[in-house]
Amino acid sequence: MNILMALSQLEVTGAEAYATTVGNELTKRGHKLFYVSDTLTKPHEGPYFKLRFNKRSILRRFWHVGYLISLIKKHNIQLVHAHSRASSWSCHIACKLTKTPMVTTVHGRQPVHASRKKFHAMGDKALPVCEAIEQQLINELNVIPEMLAISRNGIDTTRYQVTPPPRNDKPVIAIIGRLSGPKGDLCYRLLKDSLDSERYDIRIYTGTEPDTRFDEFKNKVNFVGYVEDVPAAMAEADLVIGAGRVAMESLLCGRPTFAIGEAISIGLVTPENVQKAMATNFGDIGPKELDIDFTLAREQINQSVSLSGCDTAVTETIQQNYQLNTVVSQLEKIYQDVYVKTLRREIPVIMYHRFIDRDEDKSVFAPYLHIDMLEKHFKLLKKMGFETLTFADFQDRGTMSRLEAGKRYIMITVDDGYRDNYELLFPLLKKYGFKAVIYTVTGVDYNRWDVENPGQAEKRAELMTPKQIKEMADSGLVEFGGHTLTHPKLSQLTRDEQQHEIAENKAQLEKIIGKPLVSFAYPYGDHNQESKDIAKEQGFDFAVATDSGPCAFHQDHYQIRRIAIFPRTDVFGLWRKIRGNYTFRKAKSNNGI
Numbered sequence: 001m002n003i004l005m006a007l008s009q010l011e012v013t014g015a016e017a018y019a020t021t022v023g024n025e026l027t028k029r030g031h032k033l034f035y036v037s038d039t040l041t042k043p044h045e046g047p048y049f050k051l052r053f054n055k056r057s058i059l060r061r062f063w064h065v066g067y068l069i070s071l072i073k074k075h076n077i078q079l080v081h082a083h084s085r086a087s088s089w090s091c092h093i094a095c096k097l098t099k100t101p102m103v104t105t106v107h108g109r110q111p112v113h114a115s116r117k118k119f120h121a122m123g124d125k126a127l128p129v130c131e132a133i134e135q136q137l138i139n140e141l142n143v144i145p146e147m148l149a150i151s152r153n154g155i156d157t158t159r160y161q162v163t164p165p166p167r168n169d170k171p172v173i174a175i176i177g178r179l180s181g182p183k184g185d186l187c188y189r190l191l192k193d194s195l196d197s198e199r200y201d202i203r204i205y206t207g208t209e210p211d212t213r214f215d216e217f218k219n220k221v222n223f224v225g226y227v228e229d230v231p232a233a234m235a236e237a238d239l240v241i242g243a244g245r246v247a248m249e250s251l252l253c254g255r256p257t258f259a260i261g262e263a264i265s266i267g268l269v270t271p272e273n274v275q276k277a278m279a280t281n282f283g284d285i286g287p288k289e290l291d292i293d294f295t296l297a298r299e300q301i302n303q304s305v306s307l308s309g310c311d312t313a314v315t316e317t318i319q320q321n322y323q324l325n326t327v328v329s330q331l332e333k334i335y336q337d338v339y340v341k342t343l344r345r346e347i348p349v350i351m352y353h354r355f356i357d358r359d360e361d362k363s364v365f366a367p368y369l370h371i372d373m374l375e376k377h378f379k380l381l382k383k384m385g386f387e388t389l390t391f392a393d394f395q396d397r398g399t400m401s402r403l404e405a406g407k408r409y410i411m412i413t414v415d416d417g418y419r420d421n422y423e424l425l426f427p428l429l430k431k432y433g434f435k436a437v438i439y440t441v442t443g444v445d446y447n448r449w450d451v452e453n454p455g456q457a458e459k460r461a462e463l464m465t466p467k468q469i470k471e472m473a474d475s476g477l478v479e480f481g482g483h484t485l486t487h488p489k490l491s492q493l494t495r496d497e498q499q500h501e502i503a504e505n506k507a508q509l510e511k512i513i514g515k516p517l518v519s520f521a522y523p524y525g526d527h528n529q530e531s532k533d534i535a536k537e538q539g540f541d542f543a544v545a546t547d548s549g550p551c552a553f554h555q556d557h558y559q560i561r562r563i564a565i566f567p568r569t570d571v572f573g574l575w576r577k578i579r580g581n582y583t584f585r586k587a588k589s590n591n592g593i
Contacts, residue, residue, distance in 0.1 A: 001031045001032070001078050001079060001335065001339075001400060001403050001404065001405060002031070002032045002034070002075060002076050002077050002078045002079075002405045003023075003026060003031055003032070003033050003034070003077070003078070003079050003080075003081060003335070004034045004035075004036060004068075004071060004072065004075075004077045004079070004080045004081065005019045005020075005023050005033060005034070005035045005036070005037075005081050005083065006035075006036050006037065006053075006068075006080060006081070006082040006083065006084075006087040006088070006090075006091050007019055007035070007036075007037035007038075007040070007053075007082075007083045007084055007087055008037065008038055008053030008054055008084040008085075008086035008087040009037060009038055009039060009054075009084065010038055010039060010054060010180075011039065011041075011178055011180065011207050011208055012041045012042065012178070012207040012226065013107075013178065014107060014153070014244045014245040014246075015083040015084060015105070015107045016037070016040065016041065016042050016083075017042055017153075017245055018083065018105065018107070018129075018153050018154065018245070019035070019081070019083050019105075020035075020040075020042040020043065020044040021042075021154055021155065021156060021324065022154040022324070022327065022328050022331060023035070023044060023045070023046065024043070024044060024045050025154065025156075025324050025325070025328045026328060026331075026332075027045040027046060029328070029332070029398065029400075030397065030401065030404075031400075032046065032405065033045060033046035034046050034047050034048075034049070034071070034075055034077065035047070035048045035049065036048075036049045036050075036051050036068070036071060036087075037050070037051065037053070037087070038050070038051065038052050038053055038054050041207070047075075049067075049071060051064060051067055051068075053084070053086040053087045053090065054086060056086060061089070061090055064090035064094075065090050065093045065094045065097070068080075068090055068091060068094035069094045069097060069098055072094060072095075072098050072100050073098065076405050076406065077100060078100070078101070078339065078403065078405055079100065079101045079102065079103070079335055079338065079339055080094070080095050080100055080101070080102040080103075080123070081102075081103050081104070081105065081335075082102065082103075082104040082105070082122075082123065083104070083105050083107065084107070085110070085111075085121075088104045088121050088122055088123065089121045091104075091123065092104075092121040092122065092123055093121075095123060099342075099343070101123070101124055101335075101338045101339045101342040101343065102122075102123025102124055102125075102338070103122075103123055103124060103125040103126070103127055103334060103335070103338055104122035104123050104125075104126050104127065105127045105128075105129065105151060106122070106126055106127065106128045106129065106133050106137065107129055107133075107244075107281075108133070108262070108281075108284060108285065109132075109133065109136055109262075109263070109284075109285050109286075110133075110136060110137065110140075110141060112140045112141060117141050117142050120141065120143055120147075122143075122147075123338075124147075124338045124341070124342050125147060125148075125149060125334060125337070125338050126143060126147055126148050126149075127148075127149055127150070127151035127334065128148060128150055128151075129150070129151065129152060129153055129281055130150065130152075130278060130279055130280060130281040130285060131150060131278075131279040131280075132279055132280045132281065132285035132286065133281070133285050134148055134150055136285070149330075149334055151327065151330060151331060151334070152278075152321055152322050152327055153244070153245050153248060153322055153327070154322065154323075154324040154326075154327030154328055154331075155245070155248055155249065155252065155318075155322045155323070155324055155327075156324045157252055157319050157322070157323050157324065159231060160231055160249055160252035160253050161231070161253065162252075162253060162254030162309070162312075162315060163231075163234075163235040163253055163254060163255070165238070165308040165309060166235065166236050166237070166238060168201065168236075168238060170200065170201045171199070171200050171201065171238040171239070171305045171306075172200070172201045172202075172203060172236055172237045172238050172239075173195065173200045173201070173202050173203070173237065173238065173239045173240075173241060173301070173305065174203050174204075174205060174233055174234060174236070174237035174239070174240045174241065175187055175190065175202065175203070175204045175205070175241045175242065176204075176205045176206070176230065176233070176234075176240065176241075176242045176246045176250075177205075177206060177242055177243070177246055178206055178207060178208045179204075179206050179208035179209075179210055179211070179214070180208050182262040183262065184208070184211070186260065186261070186262060186292075187204065188213055188214065189292075189294050190241065190260070190294070190297070191214075191217050191221060192294075193294035193295065193297075193298065194294045194295075194297045194298040194301060195298070195301065196298075196302075197217070197220035197221055200305065201222070202220070202221045202222065203221075203222045203224050203233070203236075203237070204221060204222065204223050204224060205224050205225070205226070205227055205230070205233055206223070206224075206225065206226065207225070207226040210223055230246075230249060231249070231253055234249065234250050234253045234255050235253060235255070237255060238256070238305050238306075239255070239256050239257075239258055239301065239304055239305045239307075240255050240256070240257050240258070241257075241258045241260060241301070242257070242258075242259070242260075242282075243259055243260060243261030243262065243281065243282045243283040243284040244261065244281050244282055244284050246282075247259045247269065247277070247282035247283075248282065248318050248322050251269060251310055251314055251315055251318045252315060252318055252319065254309045254310055254312075254315055255309065255310060256268060256304055256305075256307040256308075256309060256310050257269045257310055258297075258300070258301055258304055259277050259282040259283045260283045260292065260297060261280070261281065261282060261283030261284035261285070262283070262284050262285075263280065263283060263284060263285050263286030263291060264280060264283050264286040264291050264292060265283055265292045265293070265296075265297050265300075266280065266282060266283045267297075267300050267304075268300065268303075268304040268307075269282070269310060269314055270310075270311060270314065271311050271313045271314055271317075274313075274314050274317050274318075278317075278321060332398065332400050333554065335400065336399065336400055336403065336552065336554045337552065337555070339403060340551070340552040340553075340554075341552070344580075344581050344584045345580035345581055346551060346552060346553055346580060346581075346583060346584070347389070347402045347409050347410065347411060347553055347580075348410050348411070348563055348577060348578040348579075348580065348582065348583075349410075349411040349413060349544065349553070349560060349561070349562045349563060350410065350411070350412055350413065350562065350563045350564075350565055350574075350577065350578065351413050351414070351415060351544075351546065351562040351563060351564050351565060352367075352369060352374075352412070352413070352414045352415070352425075352565050353366060353367045353368060353414065353415050353416055353418070354366065354367065354368035354369070354416075354418050354420055354461060355368065355369055355370075355371050355374055355418075355420045355421065355424040355425050356368055356369075356370055356371065356420065356424075357370070357371045357372075357424060361420075361459075362567075363458060363459060363461070364456075364457075364458050364459060365450070365456050365458055366447070366450055366458055367564065367565070367566050367567065368567055369565060369566075369567060369569070370567075371424045371425075371428070373569075373570065373571075374424075374425070374428060375428055376570075376571050377565075377569075377571065377574050378428055378431075378432045378434060379432075380571050380574055380575060381410060381432075381434070381578075382432060384408065384575075384578070385408045386408050386409065386410045386578070387407060387408065387409055387410070388409070388410055388411065388412055388434045388435040388436070389401075389402065389409050389410070389411055389435070390411070390435050390436075390437050390479040390518075391411075391437060391479060391481070391518040391519040391541065391542045392479050392518050394541075394542070395518050395541055399553060399554040399557075400554070402553065410578060411437065412434060412435070412436040412437070413436065413437045413438075413439065413521070413544060413562060414436055414437070414438045414439070415438075415439045415483065415521055415523075416439065416440070416441055416447065416463070416483065416487070417438055417439065417440030417441055417442075417463050417464050417469070417483065418447070418461050418462070418463060418464070419461070419462040419463060419464050419465075419468070420461070421438055421464060421472075422464050422468040422471075422472060426472055426475075426477075426478070429475075429477045429478070430475070430477065433477075434477070435476075435477050435478070435479070436477065436478055436479070437478075437479045437480075437481055437519065438472070438478055438479075438480055438481070439480075439481045439482065439483035439519075439520070439521035439544075440463070440464065440469065440480055440481070440482075440483055440509060441463060441483050441484060441485065441486065441487050441505070441523075442485060442504075442505050442508040442509060443484070443485025443486045443501075443504070443505065443508075444463070444485075444486055444487075445462065445463050446460050446461060446462050446463055447460065447461045447463070447487075448486070448487075449486065449487040449488070449523075466512045469509070469512050469513065470512055470513060470514075473512075473513040473514075473515075474513075479518065479519075480509055480513055480517065481517055481518065481519040481520055481521055481540075481544075482502060482505050482506045482509060482517050482519075482520040482521070482535075482538075482540065483505065483520070483521050483523060484501040484502060484505050484523055485500075485501050485504055485505045485508075486501065487523040487524075488501060488523060489523065489524055489526040490502075490522055490523065490526055490527050490528070490530075490531045491526050491527055491528040491531065492526075495530050495534070498530055498531055498534055499534055502520065502531075502534050502535060502538055503534075503538055506520075506538055506539075506540075516539065517539075517540065518540065518541050518542060519540055519541065519542040519543060519544060520535045520538075520540040520542070520543045520544070521543070521544045522543065522544070522545055522546075524546070525545045525546025525547060525548060525562075527543075527545065527559075531543075532558040532559065535558055536558060540558075541557065542557050542558070542560060543557070543558040543559065543560065544560045544562055545559050545560065545561060545562065546561075546562055546564060547561065547562075547564070547586075548561065549561040551583045551584050551587050561583055563577045563578075563582060563583065565577075
């Protein structure tokens with residue numbers, strides 16, 4: 001996916017660290033990242049475009065929107081991820097005009113005024129980094145809860161190792177953060193009212209040039225400036241003071257951490273208050289700004305300096321909640337949610353059964369397709385530029401790979417494992433270079449479930465032999481999936497009966513093809529929660545239904561919706577079904593919306 005990260009800043013901020021950290025992880029996962037901001041300092045993979053978001057006159061904002069539109073079109077941007085109020089406003093307009101999905105990470109407390117309540121300008125989804133921001137958006141800006149999803153800061157926890165306490169003759173207190181805005185006000189008050197420069201070696205790590213109000217401290221405090229190796233600076237400190245990302249990183253290093261931010265003072269982070277700290281972004285977000293007793297903070301800091309490290313339970317909590325892979329996986333799901341819902345487009349997963357080349361082989365009731373029409377289907381897929389995927393592709397690359405820019409993907413699935421799949425379908429797969437997933441019954445050698453169906457008896461049709469299955473699997477064009485032993489309606493069986501049908505079928509197929517199965521298909525699309533649970537327990541990564549499940553492919557890996565192909569599905573009928581919005585239109589029609 002092509003993703004544009006948008007920031008507005010004049011110096012290094014936590015938002016930049018967030019955007020570039022998750023952006024670099026997204027790049028590793030195969031996405032193409034672009035950045036637009038006033039400045040960009042942190043290492044990043046992907047082109048950077050300079051745009052002065054902080055110039056906010058009406059004319060400037062029109063220019064911002066126009067420039068963003070040009071970036072979106074030129075680089076085929078599929079989703080915009082904004083990280084500040086100034087950038088989100090312009091991105092919101094540009095995305096509306098270009099119909100581009102957009103999310104906004106909300107890193108801090110938002111200003112409250114009438115226009116902001118009516119025009120949130122946060123795109124299709126807002127991602128507060130903590131619970132306090134979420135509550136403010138709901139209670140003060142009237143943002144509906146369904147538009148929100150808490151998404152923590154993503155931290156590469158491998159960069160931060162627990163370090164032994166330093167052996168400083170004079171205790172070192174490290175304050176890390178910018179010196180502008182509310183952060184600068186906080187630092188000034190700490191130096192003035194809470195920290196004893198005679199007692200402590202106070203080191204301030206910042207990318208901001210101190211303004212004149214800090215002159216009185218220049219002979220008492222070490223203004224180190226900006227450092228790239230923050231963990232090394234933390235390792236030298238007996239106590240780290242900071243909020244937001246600084247506090248998280250310090251706790252990952254096992255350092256005693258005094259969380260105090262733009263709103264409140266949490267104090268020394270302990271197992272008892274770590275949840276409160278996380279909910280307030282470690283003091284940066286509260287019911288109101290700068291509600292801090294600096295005299296009390298002085299006493300608490302003096303008590304905290306003598307500690308050798310933070311509690312290991314706190315470090316583990318931070319690792320669990322802010323681990324980069326976990327956060328980015330959540331982001332990928334949100335991106336998919338927003339992209340599919342906004343554009344109402346999804347990869348078509350089409351479902352065939354039997355194929356015939358003679359009229360006398362037509363089924364009485366069961367679905368089939370003449371091989372001549374199948375070839376017409378394949379020609380249409382080629383003409384429309386479709387490439388085929390299987391579930392093994394998603395196992396390797398993740399479901400988000402289906403949204404790759406400039407690609408058009410489809411999944412061809414075939415149920416039951418009839419011998420005509422080998423005799424008629426297989427040659428066409430070779431001819432057109434398409435891949436398919438075939439779900440095969442193994443407990444019988446013909447369609448017994450249809451032939452012996454009272455009142456709706458079907459013609460006999462043979463299933464594939466193990467040798468044919470093996471040949472197709474070895475070709476690289478066919479992925480086989482489980483489909484039970486005897487094709488029952490699973491919801492009508494006991495759990496033990498379902499277990500036997502699913503597990504034994506899987507074992508038999510894996511023995512034939514010599515590798516694990518990736519996906520399973522419920523016969524008739526019929527299943528219950530036990531069926532889904534068993535499929536997952538048996539090691540299937542995906543399971544497909546028929547006309548049920550979410551319209552979005554990724555939202556339930558064990559109830560993936562498919563589009564049925566019937567004898568009367570001609571070329572035009574197929575075109576209607578594979579345009580991308582068919583399941584959305586059908587679901588809307590079925591619900592009577």
